[in-house]
Amino acid sequence: MGKVIVSTFISLDGYINGPNGDTNWFLGDPEMQQYGADTLAAAAALLLGRRTYELFLAYWPQATGDSADRLNRLPKVVFSRTLERVEWGSWPAPHLVKDHIPAAVAALRQQYAGDLVIFAGAGIVKAFHELDLIDEYRLLIHPLVLGGGTPLFQGWTPLKLKLLREDHFPNGVTILRYTKE
Amino acid sequence: MRKLIASIFMTLDGFMADTSGDLGWSHSPPEQEQATGDLLDHADTILLGRVTYEIISAYWPFATDDEFLAAKMNTIPKVVLSKTLQQATWGKWNNATIAPGEIGAEVMKLKQQPGKDIVIIGSSKIVSALAQRGLIDDFRLLINPVALGNGVRLFDDLSTPVKLKLLSSLTYPGGVMETHYAPA
Numbered sequence: 001m002g003k004v005i006v007s008t009f010i011s012l013d014g015y016i017n018g019p020n021g022d023t024n025w026f027l028g029d030p031e032m033q034q035y036g037a038d039t040l041a042a043a044a045a046l047l048l049g050r051r052t053y054e055l056f057l058a059y060w061p062q063a064t065g066d067s068a069d070r071l072n073r074l075p076k077v078v079f080s081r082t083l084e085r086v087e088w089g090s091w092p093a094p095h096l097v098k099d100h101i102p103a104a105v106a107a108l109r110q111q112y113a114g115d116l117v118i119f120a121g122a123g124i125v126k127a128f129h130e131l132d133l134i135d136e137y138r139l140l141i142h143p144l145v146l147g148g149g150t151p152l153f154q155g156w157t158p159l160k161l162k163l164l165r166e167d168h169f170p171n172g173v174t175i176l177r178y179t180k181e
Numbered sequence: 182m183r184k185l186i187a188s189i190f191m192t193l194d195g196f197m198a199d200t201s202g203d204l205g206w207s208h209s210p211p212e213q214e215q216a217t218g219d220l221l222d223h224a225d226t227i228l229l230g231r232v233t234y235e236i237i238s239a240y241w242p243f244a245t246d247d248e249f250l251a252a253k254m255n256t257i258p259k260v261v262l263s264k265t266l267q268q269a270t271w272g273k274w275n276n277a278t279i280a281p282g283e284i285g286a287e288v289m290k291l292k293q294q295p296g297k298d299i300v301i302i303g304s305s306k307i308v309s310a311l312a313q314r315g316l317i318d319d320f321r322l323l324i325n326p327v328a329l330g331n332g333v334r335l336f337d338d339l340s341t342p343v344k345l346k347l348l349s350s351l352t353y354p355g356g357v358m359e360t361h362y363a364p365a
Contacts, residue, residue, distance in 0.1 A: 011195075011342075012195070012322070012345065012362070013195035013334065013335065013336045014192075014193070014194035014195035014196075014328075015195075018342065025342065139193065143344070143345045143346055143347050143362060143365070144342050144343060144344045144345055144365075145312065145336045145339065145342060145343040145345065146339075146342045147309070147336050147337065147338070147339025147340075147341075147342060147343070148339070151194060151195070152194065152328075153194040153328040153329070153330045154330060154331075155330050155331060156328055156329075156330030157330060158199070158206065158327060158328065158329050158330060159327065159328045159330070160206075160326065160327050161193070161326040161327060161328070161356070162326060162356055163326050163352060163356035163358065166350065166352060166358065168347065168350060172345070172346050172347040172365075174347065174350060174360070176193070176324075176358070178193075178326060178356075181326075
């Protein structure tokens with residue numbers, strides 16, 4: 001059974017984007033790239049929200065290198081009510097899910113034994129949470145306080161979690177892995 | 182110059198209390214209380230905002246001595262940063278004073294005095310204002326394994342983001358993480 005994992009960059013005060021959608025605070029370093037590569041290596045499929053899909057589509061299908069090949073080869077599912085069709089350059093097109101998220105995720109869990117990794121905005125993550133579909137949260141906590149922006153957990157009912165693991169990177173990013181309590 | 186340490190319970194989504202001000206979600210395992218005791222042993226001033234002062238001054242002066250932190254909380258002098266508070270009391274210890282001036286100037290004055298560390302407890306508005314001014318040397322954040330979704334934000338009203346660097350981190354039983362950050 002595949003496990004549904006949310007992996008997201010987040011500020012110390014819980015924002016996934018700055019006040020104007022800013023992402024100029026995102027950090028990277030070789031160790032974090034390794035985390036990204038490991039995440040992709042363990043992934044069986046990627047679950048994307050519309051905006052993340054559009055951002056990724058503008059970059060990854062043309063990108064080269066091991067991680068790009070891995071990401072491009074992985075099966076993808078795009079969750080969007082508004083898109084009519086999805087593509088991935090010269091690679092096989094993602095699957096588009098417009099509705100009935102629980103049935104789609106149940107089918108993915110049956111189909112894949114590896115991780116189902118969500119890269120999406122706050123809206124999709126909240127929808128998954130409310131449907132009780134998330135098994136693990138990986139928060140890449142950046143060493144700064146934004147003071148405003150898009151909060152990941154805005155309006156959620158309180159969620160108790162269990163800390164599974166923490167990893168620290170030389171650039172000050174801490175990855176906290178949590179599962180539902 | 183004396184070190185200013187902010188010691189704060191928070192959720193992993195950046196809240197320090199729920200919408201009703203409740204802290205029912207927070208864990209304090211004995212190891213963490215011990216660490217807080219050690220922190221206070223190195224301090225001779227506790228800095229508070231008005232709201233946190235009003236909450237904890239109704240508690241600690243009436244706590245019994247067998248409560249682990251009571252003696253330290255009561256004997257260390259308190260300074261309340263408030264322009265509106267008329268009078269500050271602290272039971273029989275009577276060691277709370279009011280600093281009514283501009284917050285940055287009041288804190289600089291305290292930091293320049295000789296002595297041990299200064300510790301801020303809670304006091305989100307004060308923490309935000311001082312973080313913005315770069316006056317907090319060590320953010321001791323006790324990150325609880327819970328997302329509240331709503332509540333009182335620890336950091337609010339910031340005009341620009343505050344960049345930090347991670348100094349250290351440890352995990353307590355129950356999944357609370359103690360992280361220390363300094364200004365970058």
